[in-house]
Amino acid sequence: MQYWLMKSEPDEFSIDDLVRAKNQSTPWVGVRNYQARNYMRDVMQVGDRALFYHSSCPEPGVAGVVEISREAYPDATQFDPKSPYYDAKSTRAAPRWLHVDVQLVKKTRLVPLAELRATRGLEDMVTLRRGNRLSITPVTPAEWKIVEKLAARA
DNA sequence: GCCAACGTTGGC
DNA sequence: GCCAACGTTGGC
Numbered sequence: 278m279q280y281w282l283m284k285s286e287p288d289e290f291s292i293d294d295l296v297r298a299k300n301q302s303t304p305w306v307g308v309r310n311y312q313a314r315n316y317m318r319d320v321m322q323v324g325d326r327a328l329f330y331h332s333s334c335p336e337p338g339v340a341g342v343v344e345i346s347r348e349a350y351p352d353a354t355q356f357d358p359k360s361p362y363y364d365a366k367s368t369r370a371a372p373r374w375l376h377v378d379v380q381l382v383k384k385t386r387l388v389p390l391a392e393l394r395a396t397r398g399l400e401d402m403v404t405l406r407r408g409n410r411l412s413i414t415p416v417t418p419a420e421w422k423i424v425e426k427l428a429a430r431a
Numbered sequence: 432g433c434c435a436a437c438g439t440t441g442g443c
Numbered sequence: 444g445c446c447a448a449c450g451t452t453g454g455c
Contacts, residue, residue, distance in 0.1 A: 284453090310438075333453050390454080408436040410452045 281327035347378035385428035
């Protein structure tokens with residue numbers, strides 16, 4: 278059992294989109310970074326929990342909690358020439374890109390990035406480290422507790 | 432729109 | 444295998 282942080286651009290897919298989604302669940306398509314893929318493929322397990330993070334938007338921050346609901350399987354968008362995630366070098370025999378499914382646990386208040394940065398105990402959070410751009414990063418149990426407490430505040 | 436930081440590509 | 448050039452991310 279592991280904790281994670283997963284970034285999504287709310288213009289693309291927001292926490293509210295997840296609230297409205299069928300079964301409040303979604304395939305995490307579009308990851309095109311090997312390290313993030315490897316986390317999904319090799320480390321993530323059904324039942325792991327993740328912070329749903331809004332990035333590249335007016336108010337970046339944690340917007341909710343999700344649970345990994347299906348283990349990694351091939352990302353169909355890599356085979357679709359019309360998709361922005363199309364990868365001409367990937368084949369069905371050896372798909373390059375995989376993804377998990379995630380299911381909503383809860384939408385929380387938006388915990389802004391600035392607040393995360395200002396919180397004691399989160400100094401070493403991977404996603405907050407200088408220059409980090411990875412869309413999927415591990416979160417320690419201690420960090421998880423702190424962020425959950427922040428998110429539960431009114 | 433800017434820019435720092437990082438990942439990927441491709442020539443050698 | 445090196446590394447420069449390029450593209451992308453993501454906060455501001």
